[in-house]
Amino acid sequence: MNGKHIEMHGVRKNYRFFTLDDLNLELEPGQILGFVGPNGAGKSTTLRLVMGMIAPDAGEIRVLGHAIPAEQAIAKRDVGFVSADMRLLPHATLGWHMQFMKSIYPEWDGGYATTLVKRFNLRPEQNARSLSLGEHVKASLLLALARRPRLLILDEPTTGLDPVARHEVISEFMDVLRDERRSILFSSHNTVDVERISDSITFIDRGRIVESSNKEDFLDRWRRIQVQLPPGAMLPELPNIVGRVTDGQFVTLTTNQYSEGMRALVGPHVRDIQRMTLEEIFVANVMHHREARGQ
């Protein structure tokens, strides 16, 4: 099967104080999709829709080729899901959880699970209740990874982890991707992680997708252009400017469609043209989007 791992088309979900609307999302096999948005943007709701835990009010969702939520039982055999609000049973040990997963999932890879226990520095005999936040996250990830699902859906997988633990976990994600038949969808507000390991990125804000693109395109298209205008000089009309801040003679422009021709267009007053980090792009993008929608 070479189809897409996730497809969402025109999905809507209404709540009393919040609406998720016109949601389109696609994930190809062999890719990592980073799903980025502020708190309350609708990230977790989207992931729950993909997992069939809630049903959409409109639109179509397919996971590994299966319609969701109707065929979720078949799809989920090959999907691993981890979210921060999932809790292990407090009075059971990690080892008990591992045995439990093994008894449900025939694909459970005991050897890999043992390797992960060592790599994540966990103890199978420890009760879930006494795990630190970071250990709890790593234990949950272990239980999902060792099933070797084709699709991993991770809600804020690196939140609450210290830098070393984050590095361990991210290495493990990249290891999964050595197999081009597997894929990962993960939500985060840690843009540094997303920038590093994602192949494509989707920004969401206030229940709407702001932009979806492959990562290299994102980083290539956005630029900050710093201009110094001598008194009397005027900036020519420029296309694709999404932000403009003027401070005396100094003007900072933000563009989302940079091309080499732009430097010549701005003229001789350009002081600097800078690339932007994903975080800067994200903030500029969300601000521009909110302005355009009059919010």
Next chain:
Amino acid sequence: MYSGINISQTDARPMYLQILEQIRARVAAGDWPPGRELPSIRALAAALNVSVITIKRAYLDLENEGVIVTRHGKGSFVADVNGLAGELQDARLEAHLTEVATLGRQLGLSEEDLAARLRRALKDLDKK
């Protein structure tokens, strides 16, 4: 295995370019000789904890520059062109010379001044 390649968050250059330049430097230095197989895109992505698409972009640009060749289904190899390493070094020298010339002009140095400075730099190098 490829831990020698570093990606810096404080480097203003994009990640793909940092990777590309470090591979180019290895080829230029002769550490990665012609015909040597490069790590697969997915293996290097996993080793560096960087997305597959970033490595793909670096390899594609190296291919366009003629530094590596990719044989479909077989992998990527350092290009088997005679003197490629020399050419790369030469291109670097050319770029530096242009910069020196530009700086020299900005500082108002004459042609003779610049040549003298270069001779002095060569002498300093010999002393070391």
